[in-house]
Amino acid sequence: MNAIYGVYAEPASAQRAVEGLRAAGLPETSLLVLSAEPWGEYEFGAYRRHSRMPWLAACGGFLGGVVGFALVAGTQQSWPLRTGGMPIVTLWSAGIITYEMTMLGAILATVLTLFVSSRLWPARQPRLTDPALADGFIVVGASEPPDHLRAEIERRLREAGSEGIKTVPGSAC
Amino acid sequence: MSRRWGMVVDLDRCTGCEACVVACRAENNVPTVGETEAARGRAIHWIRIERYWEGEFPNARIRFVPVLCQHCEAAPCEPVCPTYASYHTADGLNAQVYNRCIGTRYCANACPYTVRFFNFFHPVWEKPLHLQLNPEVSVREVGVMEKCTFCVQRIKAAELQAKAEARELRDGDVQPACAQACPADALLFGDLNDPDSRVAQLARSPRGSKLLEEVGTQPKITYLARLSWSGDGEDR
Amino acid sequence: MEKTASRINDDLLRPVLETSPRFYLAVVLVGLVAALGFVAWGYQIWNGIGVAGISRPVFWGFYITNFVFWIGISHAGTLISAILRLANAGWRRPVTRCAEAITVFALMIGAMFPLIHLGRPWLAFWLFPYPNERGLWPNFRSPLLWDFFAINTYLLGSFLFLLLPMLPDFALVRDRARGWRQRVYGWLALGWEGTPRQWHRLETAMHIMAVLIIPVAVSVHSIVSFDFAMSPVPMWHSTIFAPYFVAGAIFSGLAALILAMALLRKLLHLEEYLRTEHFSNLGKLLLVMSLLWFYFIFAERLTVWYGNDPAEMAVFRATQSGPYAPLFWVMVFCNFLLPVPLLTIPRLRTIASTVVAALGVVVGMWLERFLIIVPALAHKFLPYSWGTYAPTWVEITITVATFAGMVLLYMLFAKLVPVISVWEWKVGRHPLAEQRAEISPAVAKTVAPEGSA
Numbered sequence: 108m109n110a111i112y113g114v115y116a117e118p119a120s121a122q123r124a125v126e127g128l129r130a131a132g133l134p135e136t137s138l139l140v141l142s143a144e145p146w147g148e149y150e151f152g153a154y155r156r157h158s159r160m161p162w163l164a165a166c167g168g169f170l171g172g173v174v175g176f177a178l179v180a181g182t183q184q185s186w187p188l189r190t191g192g193m194p195i196v197t198l199w200s201a202g203i204i205t206y207e208m209t210m211l212g213a214i215l216a217t218v219l220t221l222f223v224s225s226r227l228w229p230a231r232q233p234r235l236t237d238p239a240l241a242d243g244f245i246v247v248g249a250s251e252p253p254d255h256l257r258a259e260i261e262r263r264l265r266e267a268g269s270e271g272i273k274t275v276p277g278s279a280c
Numbered sequence: 281m282s283r284r285w286g287m288v289v290d291l292d293r294c295t296g297c298e299a300c301v302v303a304c305r306a307e308n309n310v311p312t313v314g315e316t317e318a319a320r321g322r323a324i325h326w327i328r329i330e331r332y333w334e335g336e337f338p339n340a341r342i343r344f345v346p347v348l349c350q351h352c353e354a355a356p357c358e359p360v361c362p363t364y365a366s367y368h369t370a371d372g373l374n375a376q377v378y379n380r381c382i383g384t385r386y387c388a389n390a391c392p393y394t395v396r397f398f399n400f401f402h403p404v405w406e407k408p409l410h411l412q413l414n415p416e417v418s419v420r421e422v423g424v425m426e427k428c429t430f431c432v433q434r435i436k437a438a439e440l441q442a443k444a445e446a447r448e449l450r451d452g453d454v455q456p457a458c459a460q461a462c463p464a465d466a467l468l469f470g471d472l473n474d475p476d477s478r479v480a481q482l483a484r485s486p487r488g489s490k491l492l493e494e495v496g497t498q499p500k501i502t503y504l505a506r507l508s509w510s511g512d513g514e515d516r
Numbered sequence: 517m518e519k520t521a522s523r524i525n526d527d528l529l530r531p532v533l534e535t536s537p538r539f540y541l542a543v544v545l546v547g548l549v550a551a552l553g554f555v556a557w558g559y560q561i562w563n564g565i566g567v568a569g570i571s572r573p574v575f576w577g578f579y580i581t582n583f584v585f586w587i588g589i590s591h592a593g594t595l596i597s598a599i600l601r602l603a604n605a606g607w608r609r610p611v612t613r614c615a616e617a618i619t620v621f622a623l624m625i626g627a628m629f630p631l632i633h634l635g636r637p638w639l640a641f642w643l644f645p646y647p648n649e650r651g652l653w654p655n656f657r658s659p660l661l662w663d664f665f666a667i668n669t670y671l672l673g674s675f676l677f678l679l680l681p682m683l684p685d686f687a688l689v690r691d692r693a694r695g696w697r698q699r700v701y702g703w704l705a706l707g708w709e710g711t712p713r714q715w716h717r718l719e720t721a722m723h724i725m726a727v728l729i730i731p732v733a734v735s736v737h738s739i740v741s742f743d744f745a746m747s748p749v750p751m752w753h754s755t756i757f758a759p760y761f762v763a764g765a766i767f768s769g770l771a772a773l774i775l776a777m778a779l780l781r782k783l784l785h786l787e788e789y790l791r792t793e794h795f796s797n798l799g800k801l802l803l804v805m806s807l808l809w810f811y812f813i814f815a816e817r818l819t820v821w822y823g824n825d826p827a828e829m830a831v832f833r834a835t836q837s838g839p840y841a842p843l844f845w846v847m848v849f850c851n852f853l854l855p856v857p858l859l860t861i862p863r864l865r866t867i868a869s870t871v872v873a874a875l876g877v878v879v880g881m882w883l884e885r886f887l888i889i890v891p892a893l894a895h896k897f898l899p900y901s902w903g904t905y906a907p908t909w910v911e912i913t914i915t916v917a918t919f920a921g922m923v924l925l926y927m928l929f930a931k932l933v934p935v936i937s938v939w940e941w942k943v944g945r946h947p948l949a950e951q952r953a954e955i956s957p958a959v960a961k962t963v964a965p966e967g968s969a
Contacts, residue, residue: 143521143688144942145715154716164724175665178645182653190358191368193657200657203739207665210732214673214725218680221721222706225714227683231707240710241691243521243942321571321903330900347898356748362658363642380652382642383565383635384660385575389893390747394573394901398635400566422564423635492897495748 109276110139111260112248113269114239118149120268121245125151127263131256133249141235141246151247158224164217171212175205235275248273283449284372285430286472286500287459288482289346292507293466296329296344303461304348307431309417311403324397326428327458343506346467348458349374349395349428350491350499357387357396365425371435372472372500376427383423392495396427430469431456451477472500521942525692528934528941531784532689533697535931546924553917556910557632565635569908573901574893578911579633582918584885585768586626587667587740588761592769593619594674595733596801598726607797609944610789610936614780615773616678617935621925622772623671625918630663632914659742666739670732677725680718683708684939737765744888750827751820751892760812767805767851768881774798774874776926778867780935789936792867799870802877803859810852830895830902839904840891843883850880 115121121140128138146152179201187195222228237246247267249260261272304310304326313322327348334341351374357366358374365380366387376396388396402422405413413419416433420426431454438454451470459467470479482488483502490499560567570577593615600608631640643664645654654661686705690698708714741761744752774795781790817836820828835844855873858864890905907915929935 140712141710142715143684143691143710144939144946145719146712146946147715147719148946152712152715154712158717158720160717160720161724164728179656182645183656186651186653188364188367188652188655190364190366191353191355191374193354193359197657200662203662203735204656204665206735207662207669207732210728210735211669211672213728214669214676214732217721217724217728218676221680221717225717227706227708227714229706230703232702233687233705233707233709235709236691238691241522241525241688317566321573322566328900330898332900345900347900359655359657360659360746362654362660364652364655380642381636382639384630384633385570385635386658386660386743386747388572388575389749392748392897394896394898397572398575399564400571401564421636422566423637425635495897497748
């Protein structure tokens with residue numbers, strides 16, 4: 108990835124850097140913020156778009172429940188072993204398995220949504236890491252910055268209080 | 281009309297001789313587990329004579345109750361089995377499908393009569409005892425539950441015989457080993473759905489009651505109460 | 517003094533990055549004990565289940581006791597952690613991961629017992645619902661099938677609940693480590709970057725999972741109780757069993773959590789992270805559960821005693837004053853008489869005494885499971901078939917081995933994963949940690965200038 112960024116020790120300066128980049132005319136999609144801990148209480152660390160995750164979880168749960176009930180009802184009726192005149196499919200016992208499968212469906216849908224929407228999968232390499240991240244620093248910068256804005260971005264990042272400006276690929280300057 | 285096999289146990293007639301127990305073992309290839317195992321409570325008897333002492337010496341009396349699988353209509357052992365090994369046949373037998381059994385022993389816990397038995401080890405018949413095994417009855421392997429079948433092999437054989445002779449099964453055609461061996465005729469077997477069968481008639485007797493009826497299992501064995509003892513130690 | 521991020525990293529990642537020879541020695545020793553369990557199990561499979569002490573009528577003994585006990589222990593983790601997450605209790609931060617790990621491992625161990633206790637364990641797969649050549653599906657009306665579904669849902673859910681918040685910490689190890697660790701943890705981190713979007717999604721997912729996992733946990737031990745309550749066995753066939761089992765499960769789980777935390781604190785030198793307040797708070801929860809446990813057992817026993825049903829009274833007397841009485845009263849001591857004073861009197865509520873109380877509860881709750889199962893089976897309706905039970909060396913070995921197995925799994929876990937969630941701990945230091953800018957954007961505006969001053 109092609110990026111230019113600064114590292115900030117204080118969330119307040121990271122906030123200033125983000126605001127500076129916006130003032131420089133950087134599109135929101137190019138804005139790059141990384142941290143080793145969530146900073147949801149600051150504007151720069153908050154993600155405003157509402158997630159559809161609860162709805163997807165509900166759908167997953169519904170699907171799981173349907174599969175659960177279909178499994179119980181379908182298999183028992185496909186080979187009806189009527190024992191002692193007792194009902195083959197009972198709501199009481201099918202209800203328990205339907206319930207467990209509903210929950211399983213909702214849990215799997217939640218996790219799957221997280222993995223897909225956050226682009227997480229095994230052996231995937233992060234686009235950008237910086238040793239400073241682990242020490243609590245916040246990375247603010249621009250990914251794929253337009254060439255004409257490069258100087259302006261660098262100035263704004265420095266102004267906000269970054270110790271040094273780094274570019275990827277390439278050496279730190 | 282479908283059959284509903286049942287039994288009547290006349291407690292007045294039972295002498296506690298245990299001929300039924302021996303006959304059942306011989307008929308059904310019930311394994312002998314040996315002294316040590318039996319002492320640990322692992323002996324297998326599909327039918328047993330329960331003895332209860334009543335009263336204080338010298339007015340003590342003994343009461344014999346033959347207990348075997350009650351072939352319940354609402355058998356608690358059936359729904360709890362995860363593999364359908366405990367199964368209800370169309371003619372009302374509470375069957376155990378040995379090949380399906382994986383040995384959770386859940387059925388044995390659910391059974392209020394404790395008439396289900398478990399093969400804790402692989403059963404052995406030391407030579408020459410293996411020669412007396414009944415070829416009509418499968419032997420059970422380690423880890424499998426087993427229990428009274430109402431001598432299902434005899435029921436099947438009698439049904440075949442009747443079919444071969446192109447006639448209906450008659451009352452008394454089928455006799456399980458225990459009933460056959462009983463010298464006092466305390467055990468009587470037959471079709472409860474046939475109102476004229478002896479077993480159905482006796483099951484309607486006012487002396488009749490069911491074992492642990494309050495548990496709600498609807499057993500198919502009727503016990504006829506003992507009249508010959510008033511309870512004060514004197515025979516009537 | 518507040519700790520810097522790198523200092524926290526050093527403290528919490530040290531066990532992952534450095535290993536002393538003593539650790540390997542301990543792993544070998546504990547592993548040997550756990551391996552003995554497999555030897556005993558192999559012996560049992562080879563010779564037949566008869567090498568265990570079960571008999572007629574006590575068809576279930578130590579194995580099912582251990583099953584209920586370990587599934588109970590599993591209720592410490594995910595359930596407690598989910599409740600504390602939803603309640604946004606700040607002190608949860610260093611506790612959640614050790615708790616969730618207990619759940620996963622205890623479930624793995626507990627779920628082994630239904631297989632160990634089978635008469636023909638080589639056919640255990642007949643319990644699983646899959647299309648098969650026998651043309652026969654399992655009986656979904658059997659509580660054992662309910663167990664199968666409940667435990668699988670709970671195990672999978674708890675595993676994911678444990679895994680999700682570990683991703684940022686795996687990424688941290690990836691960024692700090694060199695060599696094979698960098699590769700392995702890089703793979704495990706799934707490419708975690710730490711963008712606001714990822715953090716938000718992770719927290720949303722954890723929130724949803726917490727809401728889902730609580731009713732699952734409640735259902736799991738209810739269903740374990742149904743294994744008993746569905747049978748017409750005196751003192752099993754009871755409507756109180758489900759809540760009684762759930763309360764007991766949380767009770768024993770909390771105790772296990774306290775023990776695990778005390779060990780971690782001592783062995784990994786986490787005194788500054790797992791502090792007196794954590795033990796004190798968990799101790800108070802343990803106290804509440806102890807009182808609840810007593811309430812349940814009182815309600816159960818009183819109803820039986822007053823009802824005076826002959827079959828139930830036989831079991832009642834056997835436990836209260838008969839052959840099982842010594843175990844029963846030890847249980848009452850361990851579960852109630854010991855923990856209540858230790859945890860009620862503030863002066864006594866130290867870390868050491870909380871650990872003593874927790875140790876008592878673990879022992880007491882194991883006895884409780886035993887006393888629910890065995891005396892009832894030994895005294896069913898027909899006195900002619902009453903029996904007794906004594907465990908054999910096979911059952912005792914397997915039981916001890918599962919405790920060793922738990923310790924072993926936990927040791928390996930604490931070695932491979934930062935056992936205190938590093939990022940959650942760091943968030944705990946934020947002055948406004950419990951708030952979100954998206955909820956009140958004004959906060960962000962007011963905080964920003966203050967920080968720059």
